[in-house]
Amino acid sequence: MRKGLHHIALGFSISFIFLSFGLVYWQVVRSNDLQENPANRRLILMEQRVVRGGIFDRNGEILAQTQTTNNQRKRIYPKGEALEPLMGYATLQHGSAGMEATFGDWLFGIKNATPAQELEQLFQLPRKGNDVVLTLDYRLQKIAYDGLKDKRGAAVALDPRTGEVLALVSYPGFDPNTLDQDWSELSKKAGSPFVNHAFALYPPGSAMKVITSAAILRSGVNTGDLYNCTGSTVINGQVIPEQNDKAHGWVNFDTALADSCNTYFATFGVRSGDQQFLNAVKGFGFGQTIPFELSVSSSRITNKAAVPKQLSTNLLAASSFGQGEVLVSPFHMALVAAGIANHGVIMAPHIVDRVIDDKQSVLYKTDSKPWLTALSSEEADKIKSAMIAAVNDGTASPGGIEGIQVAAKTGSAEPGGNAKTHAWYIAFAPAESPKIAVAVLVENGGTGGAAAAPIAREMIQTALSQKVGESK
Structure with a gap:
């Protein structure tokens, strides 16, 4: 009886150790991969709470931006097809792809977040992400x-x-502006x-x-x-x-x-x-x-x-x-x-020149x-x-x-x-x-x-x- 309990306890201990290693692996080692995965439901929910930052070319031309009208947010792409599929997309219906997915952690303000962003994130407060400035020149x-x-x-x-x-x-x-309705085609x-x-x-x-x-x-x-x-x-x-x-x-x-x-x-x-x-x-x-x-x-x-x-x-x-x-x-x-x-x-x-916050402070420079x-x-x-x-x-x-x-x-x-x-x-x-x-x-x-x-x-x-x- 005592030997059986010992085996059960040992089994639980080993399982706990493997579970702990798994949590550390996914939440620490692979945390960035999870955050950047367009299938991550957390990112889709963040779209409803965080104003995704803008993407700009080297001369300040707006390539992607979130517009808010009557408390409704919409991601717009002023340059249309010329930047696709490089730019990608970010929609609640189809998730994200391209640069919108790859730079999602910057655009949401969760990568190398400032103390203010960490606080807003902790208390689930509405907030604005960071802007990404590219090396691209839209003219070219x-x-x-x-x-x-x-x-x-x-x-x-x-x-x-x-x-x-x-x-x-x-x-x-x-x-990308009409992606949801054009998806099937x-x-x-x-x-x-x-x-x-x-x-x-x-x-x-x-x-x-x-x-x-x-x-x-x-x-x-x-x-x-x-x-x-x-x-x-x-x-x-x-x-x-x-x-x-x-x-x-x-x-x-x-x-x-x-x-x-x-x-x-x-x-x-x-x-x-x-x-x-x-x-x-x-x-x-x-x-x-x-x-x-x-x-x-x-x-x-x-x-x-x-x-x-x-x-x-x-x-x-x-x-x-x-x-x-x-x-x-x-x-x-x-x-x-x-x-x-x-x-x-x-x-x-x-392709990233720099990342800036809403106060124009440079958070990252390549x-x-x-x-x-x-x-x-x-x-x-x-x-x-x-x-x-x-x-x-x-x-x-x-x-x-x-x-x-x-x-x-x-x-x-x-x-x-x-x-x-x-x-x-x-x-x-x-x-x-x-x-x-x-x-x-x-x-x-x-x-x-x-x-x-x-x-x-x-x-x-x-x-x-x-x-x-x-x-x-």
Whole structure:
């Protein structure tokens, strides 16, 4: 009898310990995850008690705001579709998503709350949350949105010096002001308007060649040596064709990148070896979680492993010019361009500039910091030189701007089947002292020069003429 009671007491003790660990885990370790989860009923109830703070662009433009009329609150989005699905939504009926969900703890005033906010929260008093000021410039966002209109794709602009996100557009989007009534229709709409295409994964095509360049440069290849492109080549029994079977003739590294010569990069990518290539992609962040406020899919080289320990010759050849199983997001390709622009250093991207309370006191300010050193300064300069040649006398020329030297690379990526190629364009400018880096993807748009370059050109021109990204 006594032994049985002892076992029961021991069982209760163990259960209590596990329960205590569970409470500590969820209420302390994972408390932020619970608070930020849009399915958290507590957040929905807080919408009724707390006036959610506003979201503003870097120039003070209102992007999201709560209006109160006759004691009725309504979340309004003055800029409509141009910021969706990035901005997301916050409704009692459908919860929250996008930045509205991710920054919910700031907007409710429950993250790093001031003593006054803690007191109001303790006594369940009506109160106002904090305002979030973004690094986005709505002028640039609108230019990118208008350029992508009626196309599917994404456009991203960064300040390569700081990692500030200046524009982040995904098309198609939706009007968050009429979300509740449009929900059923939007859920079935072609093009997935709720999906942020800037964070989704696509084959990069020839835009990948700027990364392969790092492996080629490190393998000791003389970039001045000539290679004869005849329109196709065979590597380990695999035919590597040029686009439209075009023969580029004798090319060196610069002209191969400028003319987007597949056979050059496949040949010298294989000659460099899989370890040089895999080290190069790791240096640019493949297989890693991008340190950003919002979740971005990790880029990958193969379906089985994001960055495998080795690659077969055939897969290495295809990966070298952005085909095979390579997948990357437009957001990540903007970081790649920014890293080349910034002498090989990729700055950690961020979209929040600061958080302020209702008295305009700064509660939080984002500091710029490096994420990765993808290239040496010398390597970055060599790749930049080839990207300049691509604009001045190559496939990237449609993105050129009179009076401004742009450095760029096009891509036409085969998605599989009979679908048209995805059109890519990555660029930065002014090449001698870059202030903006961009990546544009047009799904099934054809060639990067025709479909994506004009959008990138307008973004760069707008950013430099209106001094987007300059100190505020």
